[in-house]
Amino acid sequence: MFVVFDIGTSRLKVSAFSATGQLLGQVTKRHSQYVEKEFSWQDTREWWSNACTGFANLMQENALDQKAIRGFSVCGRAGAGVFVDKSGQVIAEPWSDARHRPLLRGLREQYPAAPTYGLTLISKYQWLKQNQPAICDDIRHCLHAKDFLLYKLTGIGMTDPSSGPDGLAWFDQACADPELLPTPALPWTIAGALTNAAAGELGCPSGIPVAVGAHDGICANTGCAMINEADYALTLGTHAVCRTMTVTNHGAAERFYCFPPDRHAYGGNNWHIGSTLTWMLTTLADLPAELSAGELGSFNEAMVNTKPDPDLLFLPYLGGQTIPEKRALGSGSFQGLSLNTDCNQMLLAVFRGCAFSIYRTYQALSGITGDADRIGLTGGGIVFTPWLQLLSNLFQKEMILTDSGVEGRGAAIFCAVALGDFRDVFEAAPAMQPESTIIQPEQLDELCAEQFETFSRLSSQT
Structure with missing residues (x-):
């Protein structure tokens, strides 16, 4: 153990x-x-x-x-x-x-x-x-x-x-x-x-x-065995980070750090996306920051059953951003609020805005390091299952979900290698994976696609 x-x-x-x-x-x-x-x-x-x-x-x-x-x-x-x-x-x-x-x-x-x-x-x-x-x-x-x-x-x-x-x-x-x-x-x-x-x-x-x-970024990719070329990890924690490992040093500013002995971690941060979701829960939904199993189930069900407001968008830059735009200081806003907008529609708009921001980060990053073959999900945000489906739909890619212990598992994998249980981390990481759930992408609905295009245009201008 x-x-x-x-x-x-x-x-x-x-x-x-x-x-x-x-x-x-x-x-x-x-x-x-x-x-x-x-x-x-x-x-x-x-x-x-x-x-x-x-x-x-x-x-x-x-x-x-x-x-x-x-x-x-x-x-x-x-x-x-x-x-x-x-x-x-x-x-x-x-x-x-x-x-x-x-x-x-x-x-x-x-x-x-x-x-x-x-x-x-x-x-x-x-x-x-x-x-x-x-x-x-x-x-x-x-x-x-x-x-x-x-x-x-x-x-x-x-x-x-x-x-x-x-x-x-x-x-x-x-x-x-x-x-x-x-x-x-x-x-x-x-x-x-x-x-x-x-x-x-x-x-x-x-x-x-x-x-x-x-570093927890290295541990996240290792913990979900996303450590080879074209492997990506989406860490949905306090910050939302899109991260991949490459053999080639592309020399761009998006290089985070080395992955020993000879690989490079590239990524992009959406600062405080997780904090934004906490703000959403406590301020908009009047819920605790840590949801019980019952509260979480009811909340996810409500999001699935909420019809989006077609005119409502949320720009989730409360904590700043590194890619594709660089925002040192954070600010966020709702666009298109009306007297007919209800609370659940605002909550859904927050989820969509956060997902849109993450996908734009992936688009910019994959333009440097190449498209993803596999995507693993990590971080506390994995409990919001409708959000994960939305991300899969946006990316039009399968997403691999295991459990809430991914970052810790990465550190445990390093310990197992240190104690001689495996030859190296590339042997250990896949061997120490638990049973996973595959989230299959569904066709992105027309409204969501249109909102993403509007979101991208607004984000690039602000």
Whole structure:
């Protein structure tokens, strides 16, 4: 059994997988978001507390035996920066506001070939040096979010290529002491063993191997075995990401990071599409952000039975966009509201607008990397089944759906390779796939096709 800690923008998931990739159980803990004036941040103490309680809940709720754990692994977002002193205490919490952005722009100009995630971590360190110099002397580790969890588990500062350096060595730069940056290693490397301290807090035996893991994008594609040419993954999470792996480095700005040892991840982000759906649920539908099974069933049924307003469109750019248009700042709007528009039609328009935006991202990306042969679905948005059918209809392609543990499964696959269960990730990924559901495309109705054309025209103009 493999146990994975998956830290996303809004949630932390703790999951268990069998040696064959079956999801044995999963517990989700939502992060608190703190805001004061222009500053916004999360609390790493809550991250680790959620990891520990989530692990305990996972074991208890699914009657899992801790003695069966062969390895831990991690995955997660790369944008956060956590700064730790020599005693392991966090002295600068991870922020999500824009305070470091001017420095990041300067670093991009100074190091145009350097990876964005690596520069982002370094720009946050640089901001601390300029604005809180007293604490910088105490910093011993600059870590990404999932690497912070790896550090808490092992006491070792280590990262993978996709999360920051885009290779097995950090790029040359003069802003941060290389000794402060985590050591790069392949995702299927054993970083170290579970420490006595971490084992005590988790309530499990010490000495269990811990794999390096990877950025959640790499884990998503690996977890649904979409790691070859013409394989795409649509991650419907806090952000909606269309992502594919290529052997060729096409050299475009849409290259995200490397997929070791010799492939490249290309993709496009629709920022905060998942957050937009949460806004839709809580504001328009007056529902909780986390739906019960009954609420979800009723909601999906209502969407299936809702007749769309032919004049209503929703532009879902509340969090910005990277492709085909670049929008650093977010804004969204309804177009064509009337006195006859009802609430369910507005909800359906939000779903359609989000799907239209994702499909436009795919169109632009596939123009660079080639058309998709296979598409896997990942992320929390897979619970909205009418939305998945709409996406399949827009793409006119089959979509492969497994379960909610795809990203975690990717990290578990890396752990299995690290422990020698498989020769490499290309053997392990297909071997550790659970039973899947194939969503077959239906003919796109005329109104939806017309609305997509109008949506594309409006999006390109705004």
